[in-house]
Structures are given as C-alpha cells and as structure tokens.
Amino acid sequence: MIQESELILNNDGTIFHLHLKPENVADQVILVGDQDRVETVAGFFDSIEFSAQNREFKTITGLYKNRRISVISTGIGTDNIDIVLNELDALVNIDLKTREIKKEKKSLSIVRIGTSGSLQEDIPVNSYVISQKSIGFDGMLNFYADRELISDLPFEKAFKSFTGWKNSLPTPYVVNSSKKLISKFDTELFKKGVTISAPGFYGPQGRVLRIPLAMPQLNQLLEQFQFEGLKITNFEMESSAIYGLSKMLGHNALTVCLIIANRVTGQANENYRPKMEHLIKTVLDNLTE
Numbered sequence: 001m002i003q004e005s006e007l008i009l010n011n012d013g014t015i016f017h018l019h020l021k022p023e024n025v026a027d028q029v030i031l032v033g034d035q036d037r038v039e040t041v042a043g044f045f046d047s048i049e050f051s052a053q054n055r056e057f058k059t060i061t062g063l064y065k066n067r068r069i070s071v072i073s074t075g076i077g078t079d080n081i082d083i084v085l086n087e088l089d090a091l092v093n094i095d096l097k098t099r100e101i102k103k104e105k106k107s108l109s110i111v112r113i114g115t116s117g118s119l120q121e122d123i124p125v126n127s128y129v130i131s132q133k134s135i136g137f138d139g140m141l142n143f144y145a146d147r148e149l150i151s152d153l154p155f156e157k158a159f160k161s162f163t164g165w166k167n168s169l170p171t172p173y174v175v176n177s178s179k180k181l182i183s184k185f186d187t188e189l190f191k192k193g194v195t196i197s198a199p200g201f202y203g204p205q206g207r208v209l210r211i212p213l214a215m216p217q218l219n220q221l222l223e224q225f226q227f228e229g230l231k232i233t234n235f236e237m238e239s240s241a242i243y244g245l246s247k248m249l250g251h252n253a254l255t256v257c258l259i260i261a262n263r264v265t266g267q268a269n270e271n272y273r274p275k276m277e278h279l280i281k282t283v284l285d286n287l288t289e
C-alpha cells in the first residue's frame, strides 16, 4: 500500500497537482508547455467532456474524430514533467482507493507538441522537428534506479567524450522515442533528429546575456556532433524526462516541435501561433488516421 505522504490525493479524490480523477484521462494524451496552448488544441475537438486547472496544469478532455484525447499543459521544465508523468501513471495504473498498484497495466500514448530552437543552419524557423532521441541535460532521470536500463549508453559515452563534458554538470542521459508513434509521422514535413532538453532557457542552452558560460564552445560542439548518422537538431526543455519516465512506466512517448529560433543564423519568430495551429491540426490528424 502506498502511503498518503507518497501519493497525495485532494479531498475531492483528485490527484495532488493535476486535480484529475482516473475517469478524466484519455488513453491518448497531448502535452504542451504553454497553458494557453491547451485551448488551442481543444479548439479542434468536436466535443469537450471535461476541463480542470491547478497551477500551470490545465487539462481538457474531448473527442477528435471519435478519438478521446486529453490535452494537458506541463508548464516549463523537466521538474514539472516528473510531476505530470508520475501523476498520469498513478491515475491509470494505481487504484487510488486501495492505494495498490494494479495488476493489469495501461499504456498511454503521450505526444508533446512544443516550441524549440534549432541547432542546425539547414533547419530554419517554422520547421517541424520530431525528436527521435532526446538528451537530458537536466539530470532528473538519474534519480531513478532503472535509468541505465532504458538509456542509449553508447550514445551517452560518445557524447560526453566528444564535448569534454564537465563533471560539475549533471550527467546527460539519452532516451529513444516510441517507434510505434514515430511511424505515424513518416513524411517529409517532419525532420527527424536528436533533441536536447535543457534545465534552463539561457545558460543551459548557451545563451549569453550578461553571465559568461561554463562551457563557452558547447553549442558549436553540439552542432558538429554525430553518432551513428544522427545529428543534434534542437533545444527544448521537457522531452528527455517525458521519454525517460515513459520508458520506465511502459508508456509510448514522442515530441514534435515547431522551430521558433535558429541558434546558428540568429533568427527568431515570436509570432509563431498560426504555424503552431497548423502543427497541432497535423499532429491530431496523424494520430487519428
């Protein structure tokens, strides 16, 4: 039995941060960082059955082309993903009344639709990038026992050696996306690559405003690094933890991003919302085909 302190429930029976009950969650989940993007996704739904919000975690569940989908905002960062993934899994795989783990496990399909910065000159602003693998610069997954079992250890070793990774930084972890989900996005519209999830938007992504960096050449090395024909394509802040926790918990996960900045050419598009709407509609269609 899982203690009250380890799995906190609210008085109304909802789970602590997400404020959801098991019946509120669909098997197909869309995660977005920005809570305003939840309404944008739900704007495409044919009907809406449920909505709730606590802090940055806003959820809408509804039907799109007869498929039940829940869209949930995570806010920014892998620390929030630790909350969202553990609570989502608890909702479907733990009996909240008896506080026992269920014998029959459910596997969710989890697709993140985010914004991202490109690390390659030939992946311009407005491109769509699918994260075939994600590299976590955040260190969160290292707190879990199975971390090495679900990671690409040869990739990690080559990456640390190529970049001369500093011991004072969190150990990077590398996790693959779901093969089943990636097969739904096999068109020219989506570039595939390796995505870094950084524990910050500025220094951890090599941005310098007033504070110098611990590894000033890191972004150049990231741009050059190759392993088994794969290149690092983009920076965002959640995928590594989504992929890592999903693999540990038995869920399928994939991240699809709209590139809103190119770190090589110095271009950015703050007015990205129309393009984001197109990406959302395309992802919903690909998932329901």
Ligand SMILES: O=P(O)(O)O[C@H]1O[C@H](CO)[C@@H](O)[C@H]1O
Binding pocket: 032, 033, 034, 075, 076, 077, 113, 114, 115, 116, 201, 236, 237, 238
């Ligand atoms: O647009 P979202 O989904 O929030 O994703 C990206 O944007 C935020 C930073 O501006 C981070 O969450 C990053 O991952």
Ligand SMILES: O=c1cc[nH]c(=O)[nH]1
Binding pocket: 115, 116, 117, 118, 201, 205, 235, 236, 237, 260, 261
């Ligand atoms: O450069 C970028 C753009 C969006 N999100 C990020 O995390 N980085």
